Amino acid sequence: MTPIKSRRTFLSALTAAALAATLAACGGSSNADDRITADSVGATGPAGDEAWQQIVEAAQQEGEVTIYSSNAADALAELGRRFEADYGIRLNVVRDVDANLHQKIGAEAETGNRVADVITQASVPWAVENGANGVFAQPVGPAFTDSASEYDVATLMDDDGYFVTNASVLTFGWNTQRYPDGLDSYTDLLDPSLADGKIGIVTPTSTAHVDFYDSYLEQVGGEGFLEKLAAQKPRIYPSALPLAQALASGEIAVAAFVQDQKSEQKTGAPVDSAFGDVVWGAPMYTAILADAVHPNAAQVLANYMITPAGQEAVSFRNAAVLPNIASSVTTVDKVAPQDTEAMTPEALEDLKARFGRLFNQ
Numbered sequence: 199m200t201p202i203k204s205r206r207t208f209l210s211a212l213t214a215a216a217l218a219a220t221l222a223a224c225g226g227s228s229n230a231d232d233r234i235t236a237d238s239v240g241a242t243g244p245a246g247d248e249a250w251q252q253i254v255e256a257a258q259q260e261g262e263v264t265i266y267s268s269n270a271a272d273a274l275a276e277l278g279r280r281f282e283a284d285y286g287i288r289l290n291v292v293r294d295v296d297a298n299l300h301q302k303i304g305a306e307a308e309t310g311n312r313v314a315d316v317i318t319q320a321s322v323p324w325a326v327e328n329g330a331n332g333v334f335a336q337p338v339g340p341a342f343t344d345s346a347s348e349y350d351v352a353t354l355m356d357d358d359g360y361f362v363t364n365a366s367v368l369t370f371g372w373n374t375q376r377y378p379d380g381l382d383s384y385t386d387l388l389d390p391s392l393a394d395g396k397i398g399i400v401t402p403t404s405t406a407h408v409d410f411y412d413s414y415l416e417q418v419g420g421e422g423f424l425e426k427l428a429a430q431k432p433r434i435y436p437s438a439l440p441l442a443q444a445l446a447s448g449e450i451a452v453a454a455f456v457q458d459q460k461s462e463q464k465t466g467a468p469v470d471s472a473f474g475d476v477v478w479g480a481p482m483y484t485a486i487l488a489d490a491v492h493p494n495a496a497q498v499l500a501n502y503m504i505t506p507a508g509q510e511a512v513s514f515r516n517a518a519v520l521p522n523i524a525s526s527v528t529t530v531d532k533v534a535p536q537d538t539e540a541m542t543p544e545a546l547e548d549l550k551a552r553f554g555r556l557f558n559q
Contacts, residue, residue: 257497261287262288262290262492263290264290266317270457270516273515274512276510277289287495292314303328317487319404323405325360334359335485335497339497354519361485365516369456371459382472385419396452398432398452399432405545409536413537424552427454441455456471477532477534481530504520510525
């Protein structure tokens with residue numbers, strides 16, 4: 199196994215990589231000819247040695263694997279389609295917000311009735327705590343260990359077993375019928391014509407929301423931005439998915455926390471989106487459960503998620519961990535760095551209380 203750094207160095211390296219990058223308005227490659235797709239290349243990563251082939255064969259005998267994830271539903275569906283096509287292993291998906299996934303993982307550990315094999319979520323403290331407590335198994339696939347792999351183990355993987363597979367990139371969007379002028383920045387949400395239920399935002403459920411509400415919005419919108427946004431009396435949604443659905447249906451005119459809306463546009467939805475000068479994203483931390491029901495299939499899935507084939511799925515409209523992924527909007531090194539030390543469970547509880555007071559929740 200390739201040596202990797204301590205947890206503190208891992209988080210510092212990830213932040214330093216982001217700080218060193220030039221932030222792009224839309225991110226991603228500017229030259230479509232430089233991009234690759236897994237369908238055209240069949241890029242499932244390095245083949246690995248005989249020991250790895252035995253793990254793949256055992257995984258295929260297991261026949262299925264379950265992932266708990268807060269990634270977007272369409273990305274997870276595509277991951278399952280590709281994974282089964284490439285390996286003949288069914289992917290069972292349990293999608294929920296981080297807080298609920300954490301509760302499920304904890305309850306399964308207490309009862310001994312483990313269902314999850316792999317988890318992908320955005321909370322740094324949760325990953326750190328559970329990694330330190332031996333909850334995760336070490337990945338052993340060739341995408342992590344082979345020098346031919348483009349995955350940056352030194353920056354993106356921790357020695358307790360969790361690793362970054364993508365970053366969930368969120369931005370502002372608008373319904374082109376209800377707000378045809380569109381938005382140029384988050385400060386445009388303060389337009390008086392958008393008051394009284396025309397704006398949609400999400401309730402904080404993850405420490406990633408601490409960074410978004412307490413740090414990022416203050417950075418791009420100015421001091422006291424959240425209080426000003428609260429004065430607009432927006433509608434509150436449980437997560438980004440129902441928020442995006444409300445935007446497409448016209449239930450709200452604009453949204454403050456949605457994915458890039460180009461795919462919805464292509465299907466005829468009256469929506470659009472843009473990125474500000476600084477892109478916000480939450481790194482998604484993936485781990486194999488040490489007591490996974492399907493341990494071999496879990497290893498193969500974890501490996502697959504950081505190959506070009508897997509990245510085409512999990513990085514759809516997100517930030518990729520590999521270069522030249524056509525479905526992504528940028529790469530993880532171009533996402534604004536997070537203040538990971540401030541993203542604690544206590545800070546989340548404080549944000550929830552403040553959010554409740556401001557938005558009458």
